[in-house]
Amino acid sequence: DTAVSQTPKYLVTQMGNDKSIKCEQNLGHDTMYWYKQDSKKFLKIMFSYNNKELIINETVPNRFSPKSPDKAHLNLHINSLELGDSAVYFCASSQGASGTYEQYFGPGTRLTVT
Amino acid sequence: GQSLEQPSEVTAVEGAIVQINCTYQTSGFYGLSWYQQHDGGAPTFLSYNGLDGLEETGRFSSFLSRSDSYGYLLLQELQMKDSASYFCASRYSSASKIIFGSGTRLSIRP
Numbered sequence: 001d002t003a004v005s006q007t008p009k010y011l012v013t014q015m016g017n018d019k020s021i022k023c024e025q026n027l028g029h030d031t032m033y034w035y036k037q038d039s040k041k042f043l044k045i046m047f048s049y050n051n052k053e054l055i056i057n058e059t060v061p062n063r064f065s066p067k068s069p070d071k072a073h074l075n076l077h078i079n080s081l082e083l084g085d086s087a088v089y090f091c092a093s094s095q096g097a098s099g100t101y102e103q104y105f106g107p108g109t110r111l112t113v114t
Numbered sequence: 115g116q117s118l119e120q121p122s123e124v125t126a127v128e129g130a131i132v133q134i135n136c137t138y139q140t141s142g143f144y145g146l147s148w149y150q151q152h153d154g155g156a157p158t159f160l161s162y163n164g165l166d167g168l169e170e171t172g173r174f175s176s177f178l179s180r181s182d183s184y185g186y187l188l189l190q191e192l193q194m195k196d197s198a199s200y201f202c203a204s205r206y207s208s209a210s211k212i213i214f215g216s217g218t219r220l221s222i223r224p
Contacts, residue, residue: 043214056211105156
């Protein structure tokens with residue numbers, strides 16, 4: 001019954017490694033997002049896809065690459081992890097791309113880079 | 115650039131009423147949303163104001179004034195479970211991006 005799910009919930013890895021976070025939504029929404037929340041709880045959008053098409057691409061390092069195989073899935077791959085990448089990453093979805101529609105967030109993935 | 119500003123912390127007493135303000139820059143402003151986030155949890159949607167005025171949902175209400183470039187979230191009959199962080203958020207068409215405020219941590223005392 002989970003609306004937006006993410007895996008894994010926790011991810012601990014060393015600097016320089018490559019890791020992926022997966023996200024799936026079963027709400028039938030056509031827009032999905034990735035957010036990064038830092039230790040000060042500041043929530044910043046990274047990417048947004050509408051019907052598998054990238055519509056928002058914030059100024060994030062190109063080590064971060066989103067992939068949307070279909071409109072129910074949006075994965076995030078991170079290359080060459082750095083200490084500053086440690087944060088909670090949230091996936092979200094909404095019906096509509098305008099940003100005015102209610103966004104449903106996944107439970108988050110806590111990434112710790114050592 | 116576009117930004118939303120809200121107080122970092124607010125403290126209130128159980129059973130009371132509290133208002134959390136959010137001011138924003140106007141260029142390309144679409145509308146204002148509010149989200150609640152408990153510690154360790156995910157943000158959850160509370161309300162949206164696309165037009166001026168008050169939207170009421172149970173104990174929570176949200177208000178928007180485009181002429182004053184500000185909105186607020188009003189929480190009534192505060193309960194301990196309302197202790198959380200509250201974020202205002204909006205999309206700006208010129209930047210095509212969604213911006214969240216820095217969040218207001220609401221602490222409720224018995």
